Amino acid sequence: MSILIYAESAEGKFKKVALELASYAKKVAESLGTTVTAITINASNVSELSKYGVDKVLKVNNDKLSGFTAKAYADVIKQAAQKEATKIVLLSSTTDSNYMAPLVAVALEAGYASNVVSLPVNTSPFQVKRTAFSNKAFNITEINTDVKVLSIGKNSYGIFENASTLTEEDFNPTIGDGDFGVKVGSVEKVSGKVSIADADIVVSGGRGLKGPENWGMIEELASVLGAATACSKPVSDLGWRPHGEHVGQTGKPVATNLYIAIGISGAIQHIAGINSSKVKVVINNDPEAPFFKVSDYGVVGDAFEIVPQLIAKFKAFKEQQS
Amino acid sequence: MKILVCISHIPDTTSKINFTNGDSEFDTNGVQYVINPNDEFGLTRALWFQEQQGATVTVVNVGGADTEPTLRKALAIGANEAIRVNANPTDGFFVAKQLAEVIKNGGYDIVIAGKESLDYNGGMVPGMISGILGYNFLNSCTAITVDGTNVTAVREIDGGKETVTTSLPLIIGAQKGLVEEKDLRIPNMRGIMTARTKVLTILEPVDAPVNTKAVKFEKPAPKSAVKLVSADNLDELINLLHNEAKVI
Numbered sequence: 001m002s003i004l005i006y007a008e009s010a011e012g013k014f015k016k017v018a019l020e021l022a023s024y025a026k027k028v029a030e031s032l033g034t035t036v037t038a039i040t041i042n043a044s045n046v047s048e049l050s051k052y053g054v055d056k057v058l059k060v061n062n063d064k065l066s067g068f069t070a071k072a073y074a075d076v077i078k079q080a081a082q083k084e085a086t087k088i089v090l091l092s093s094t095t096d097s098n099y100m101a102p103l104v105a106v107a108l109e110a111g112y113a114s115n116v117v118s119l120p121v122n123t124s125p126f127q128v129k130r131t132a133f134s135n136k137a138f139n140i141t142e143i144n145t146d147v148k149v150l151s152i153g154k155n156s157y158g159i160f161e162n163a164s165t166l167t168e169e170d171f172n173p174t175i176g177d178g179d180f181g182v183k184v185g186s187v188e189k190v191s192g193k194v195s196i197a198d199a200d201i202v203v204s205g206g207r208g209l210k211g212p213e214n215w216g217m218i219e220e221l222a223s224v225l226g227a228a229t230a231c232s233k234p235v236s237d238l239g240w241r242p243h244g245e246h247v248g249q250t251g252k253p254v255a256t257n258l259y260i261a262i263g264i265s266g267a268i269q270h271i272a273g274i275n276s277s278k279v280k281v282v283i284n285n286d287p288e289a290p291f292f293k294v295s296d297y298g299v300v301g302d303a304f305e306i307v308p309q310l311i312a313k314f315k316a317f318k319e320q321q322s
Numbered sequence: 323m324k325i326l327v328c329i330s331h332i333p334d335t336t337s338k339i340n341f342t343n344g345d346s347e348f349d350t351n352g353v354q355y356v357i358n359p360n361d362e363f364g365l366t367r368a369l370w371f372q373e374q375q376g377a378t379v380t381v382v383n384v385g386g387a388d389t390e391p392t393l394r395k396a397l398a399i400g401a402n403e404a405i406r407v408n409a410n411p412t413d414g415f416f417v418a419k420q421l422a423e424v425i426k427n428g429g430y431d432i433v434i435a436g437k438e439s440l441d442y443n444g445g446m447v448p449g450m451i452s453g454i455l456g457y458n459f460l461n462s463c464t465a466i467t468v469d470g471t472n473v474t475a476v477r478e479i480d481g482g483k484e485t486v487t488t489s490l491p492l493i494i495g496a497q498k499g500l501v502e503e504k505d506l507r508i509p510n511m512r513g514i515m516t517a518r519t520k521v522l523t524i525l526e527p528v529d530a531p532v533n534t535k536a537v538k539f540e541k542p543a544p545k546s547a548v549k550l551v552s553a554d555n556l557d558e559l560i561n562l563l564h565n566e567a568k569v570i
Contacts, residue, residue: 071459095478096479099461099495101446102414102418102447102448102453105415105446106450106454107453110533111413111533111534112444112533113534114443114445114446115443115445127537130443132442132539133333133339133348133441133442133443134335134440134441136542137341137541138539138540138541138542139442139537139540140536140537140539141536141537142534142535142536142537143533143534144533145533181458181488182458182460182486182488183486183487183488184484184486185474185484185485185486186484187479187483188482188483188484189479189481190481193481194481195481196480196481197480200569201569201570237503243499244478244482246498249335249359250360250440250498251498258569269335275542278567278569279563281559293545293548296549297549297550297559297563298549298550298551299552299553299556299559300553301553302553305553306553306556310559313556313557314560314570317570
């Protein structure tokens with residue numbers, strides 16, 4: 001009856017959100033007097049999970065699963081959950097995990113709650129707090145099925161070390177051709193850049209930057225900080241930046257550690273989309289810009305003077321640290 | 323080709339979000355309702371298939387009579403007919419079961435549903451329909467071409483995109499990028515006139531489990547005021563981010 005987590009990995013290495021998921025699961029397991037089992041697919045160093053309280057790992061190694069296929073991965077997780085007779089299955093809120101979560105839920109006849117932001121409010125009845133109305137509110141959702149599937153929001157709980165003894169077990173679930181109705185042909189990634197979903201820091205530009213030719217300093221600041229670049233909806237609609245950089249209610253969600261918004265006034269829909277970010281910094285010429293009302297730190301002034309100075313100061317800071 | 327577009331009726335994205343009845347219900351007072359933006363991308367794409375490949379486009383919503391203006395708007399944009407399943411969409415699985423019934427009975431080749439509705443953000447209905455019916459499912463779809471029963475499509479992934487091949491019948495989770503924002507269809511005068519005469523069928527729901535229930539809502543805690551740093555003292559910002567916020 002252990003709690004089952006899908007510890008997501010990319011190129012064999014666990015994603016940070018997998019470590020956060022393990023931390024969350026450990027806390028829930030302790031409160032319920034049970035243990036944490038992780039299911040991994042083609043992960044390289046599963047022993048890392050013992051740092052975060054995982055008690056057992058079911059290791060799947062299969063070439064057929066070398067690329068993500070939602071139905072196949074969901075089938076693997078379903079079989080692991082049945083093997084463990086688990087009542088609670090936890091997933092991260094990544095693009096791939098969000099894709100397969102509903103499939104896992106239906107396969108296990110489980111109620112499902114996405115964007116869960118904290119430990120369960122209650123276990124009987126089972127209630128969790130999640131975000132709703134595009135991050136403008138929370139709702140407490142009650143799940144009344146025997147098995148529950150939860151997707152835990154990125155950066156909602158945190159990563160906590162909790163050393164455990166880890167048992168490793170090879171797991172060979174049955175996967176058939178029926179699991180591969182959607183076949184991956186090619187994958188195109190913007191090379192060398194950290195994605196908005198994985199980044200610890202996101203540097204975002206808005207219409208205040210006046211034109212695409214001024215983005216050099218945004219990219220440079222991002223580069224110094226090892227950050228992803230993002231933009232507001234008008235910038236994306238105007239074609240100044242690629243669509244993939246649009247963050248906000250109808251763009252990508254951002255739940256990063258540090259979100260730096262430059263020349264963005266702060267429309268409700270933009271703020272909603274980036275609201276799960278831990279720390280927000282706003283740089284804007286207009287002291288009345290709505291974004292200042294929801295940010296942690298702000299600088300009122302001309303971005304074209306401020307950003308180059310910040311680039312120099314962050315560079316110096318980074319050098320000092322190393 | 324028969325296409326079904328699943329539409330959610332949601333508060334306009336600029337609405338003030340408030341709750342009533344002891345914070346157990348969304349306060350609809352003064353709120354304008356619209357088609358869920360992710361569904362709009364799906365609807366426009368479906369209309370392209372209607373115009374280029376002779377497909378018929380049916381729109382469906384699970385909701386009370388209050389959602390009919392939203393369905394009529396979808397008809398005005400160009401859908402051929404509409405269906406309303408007369409039930410409150412309180413749980414994703416329940417809604418998926420209703421839609422699965424409509425899909426089975428209608429023999430649709432492609433089902434397009436916004437990958438997430440911007441009110442409850444469940445993000446589960448298209449995937450659950452796939453799980454229930456066993457149809458192929460592609461989420462975060464930003465491109466789709468159909469040749470007979472063969473499909474080539476694109477899924478948006480973190481930091482890039484993935485091209486896939488699959489076959490009909492197919493469920494796709496629609497989002498921004500499936501069509502360009504500037505190409506989104508809006509109702510024109512003719513569309514609005516003809517929408518009145520297009521068929522809107524009301525179906526009673528089938529028995530289905532309600533697996534989850536929103537019992538209470540909360541607004542976020544008020545934020546403390548922003549800490550402003552002078553543009554002449556940016557060292558202080560670095561200091562705050564490192565020592566106070568601990569994010570660098």
